[in-house]
Amino acid sequence: xxxxxxxxxxxxxxxxxxxxxxxxxxxxxxxxxxxxxxxxxxxxxxxxxxxxxxxxxxxxxxxxxx
Numbered sequence: 001x002x003x004x005x006x007x008x009x010x011x012x013x014x015x016x017x018x019x020x021x022x023x024x025x026x027x028x029x030x031x032x033x034x035x036x037x038x039x040x041x042x043x044x045x046x047x048x049x050x051x052x053x054x055x056x057x058x059x060x061x062x063x064x065x066x
Contacts, residue, residue, distance in 0.1 A: 010063055013056045024048060 007015075028043045035043070 010060065013060060017056055 024044060024047055027047055028040055031043050031047070032038065032040055
């Protein structure tokens with residue numbers, strides 16, 4: 001019988017964060033089409049400026065120090 005590996009909380013958070021990055025990248029590409037000449041970094045910053053930190057980031061930072 002094969003045992004199923006249960007991902008750690010850190011692994012799940014990293015997966016969710018990767019998914020979020022993909023969503024932000026896709027949204028930034030859409031906005032960039034409407035705003036030619038605006039650097040992609042500026043677009044990403046504008047999209048994420050309302051929440052520069054999140055509970056996931058805080059957890060990972062705290063977990064890295066232990």
